[in-house]
Amino acid sequence: MSDFIATCVAGCEDQAIEEVKQAVGPVDSRRFFLKGMFFFSTVLEKKEVFSRIESADTVFLASVVFCMKKTDADIDSIVSAVKELLVFREDGVERSRALIGPGESFRVECNRRGTHSFSSVDVCRKTGSFVCGFCAAKVDIKNPSKAVRVEIIGRDAFVCIGLAKEVSLSKKVEGFVKSTVGKKPCFDARNKMKDVIEKWGKLICLDDSFCALDLGAAPGGWSAELSKVCGRVFAVDTAYLSQETSCLSNVVHVKKRMGDLVESDLGGVSKVQFVSCDASMVVDLLERIIFKIAKNFLEKGRFLVVTLKFPFRVKKETADHQISEFDLLARKSGFTLIEAVSLRHNTAFEKTALLKFEGN
Numbered sequence: 150m151s152d153f154i155a156t157c158v159a160g161c162e163d164q165a166i167e168e169v170k171q172a173v174g175p176v177d178s179r180r181f182f183l184k185g186m187f188f189f190s191t192v193l194e195k196k197e198v199f200s201r202i203e204s205a206d207t208v209f210l211a212s213v214v215f216c217m218k219k220t221d222a223d224i225d226s227i228v229s230a231v232k233e234l235l236v237f238r239e240d241g242v243e244r245s246r247a248l249i250g251p252g253e254s255f256r257v258e259c260n261r262r263g264t265h266s267f268s269s270v271d272v273c274r275k276t277g278s279f280v281c282g283f284c285a286a287k288v289d290i291k292n293p294s295k296a297v298r299v300e301i302i303g304r305d306a307f308v309c310i311g312l313a314k315e316v317s318l319s320k321k322v323e324g325f326v327k328s329t330v331g332k333k334p335c336f337d338a339r340n341k342m343k344d345v346i347e348k349w350g351k352l353i354c355l356d357d358s359f360c361a362l363d364l365g366a367a368p369g370g371w372s373a374e375l376s377k378v379c380g381r382v383f384a385v386d387t388a389y390l391s392q393e394t395s396c397l398s399n400v401v402h403v404k405k406r407m408g409d410l411v412e413s414d415l416g417g418v419s420k421v422q423f424v425s426c427d428a429s430m431v432v433d434l435l436e437r438i439i440f441k442i443a444k445n446f447l448e449k450g451r452f453l454v455v456t457l458k459f460p461f462r463v464k465k466e467t468a469d470h471q472i473s474e475f476d477l478l479a480r481k482s483g484f485t486l487i488e489a490v491s492l493r494h495n496t497a498f499e500k501t502a503l504l505k506f507e508g509n
């Protein structure tokens with residue numbers, strides 16, 4: 150088994166675990182007491198895991214760090230763990246595993262979460278000076294060939310030694326803005342759909358003869374709100390719906406990537422009367438994915454509501470510019486942008502757009 154620590158958008162651990170599973174297959178996973186991190190093990194080798202995750206289309210995953218050894222979160226234990234990784238005993242003789250050779254350059258990288266009597270710099274200094282002496286290696290902070298990576302999480306420390314470029318992997322958090330302490334994470338999304346219904350419900354003419362397609366639906370706040378005003382809601386997401394939403398008799402969970410949606414997923418329904426998408430996507434991703442799906446499944450003359458994400462807090466002019474680009478792209482796909490506004494429950498990094506499908 151190989152073990153990894155992953156970081157992700159805080160509050161979206163389940164979605165990030167699902168992304169890992171989609172990329173590498175079955176994993177044993179465990180969440181930590183801290184948000185935005187989890188642990189997973191797989192039967193695959195590190196190289197295979199990194200290569201699959203690197204090429205996977207992920208939204209919430211931020212980084213993956215390989216773990217070779219777990220120990221206690223104190224400096225002596227960490228140094229001992231490093232020594233145990235560097236050498237092994239054979240016939241009573243200590244032999245090197247050649248992870249770091251004489252004269253080779255290395256650096257110690259430490260991330261510490263929790264309360265400890267030492268700092269990350271203390272860990273780097275003590276571990277670094279041990280490796281220098283033990284391996285006759287030299288420290289190079291800027292461009293080392295090897296790295297000793299130490300992840301400290303509460304009472305545990307996880308250690309890895311390897312090529313500097315291969316101890317961890319970073320992923321771009323696609324089109325989603327990290328929630329910060331005190332700010333609302335994606336789970337408050339339900340209120341945005343309440344705002345949508347209040348503002349545009351009459352124009353959209355939502356009623357119980359409608360089938361709605363909710364793309365990127367988990368954990369399911371939007372679908373739950375839509376289920377009150379539509380006859381049936383298809384909630385499309387690779388992640389699981391909350392128990393509250395999955396219990397609703399008129400919500401059908403289509404557990405797959407929205408790009409892979411086919412007519413048979415909608416149980417014989419060929420066209421829906423409303424499409425929504427809150428999948429945390431920036432404008433160009435929306436254009437590539439959402440319009441294509443909406444064109445396939447939305448009845449002509451009906452409406453699409455999407456959340457437009459900005460990768461950071463943008464100035465009004467930048468937001469306006471992105472919205473006019475979105476307008477152009479929408480028109481090319483047969484949609485008219487009716488409005489793109491900040492609803493009461495939009496964050497500072499997003500707006501909600503209402504579009505009408507004029508036809509192919």
Ligand SMILES: C[S@@+](CC[C@H](N)C(=O)[O-])C[C@H]1O[C@@H](n2cnc3c(N)ncnc32)[C@H](O)[C@@H]1O
Nearest residue numbers: 335338365367368369370371386406407427428
């Ligand atoms: C912000 S959350 C949506 C919250 C939702 N509106 C609610 O009310 O609970 C974004 C969701 O989009 C999903 N998502 C992102 N890209 C996706 C894709 N390509 N296919 C399916 N789901 C996707 C994620 O799994 C995540 O659950």
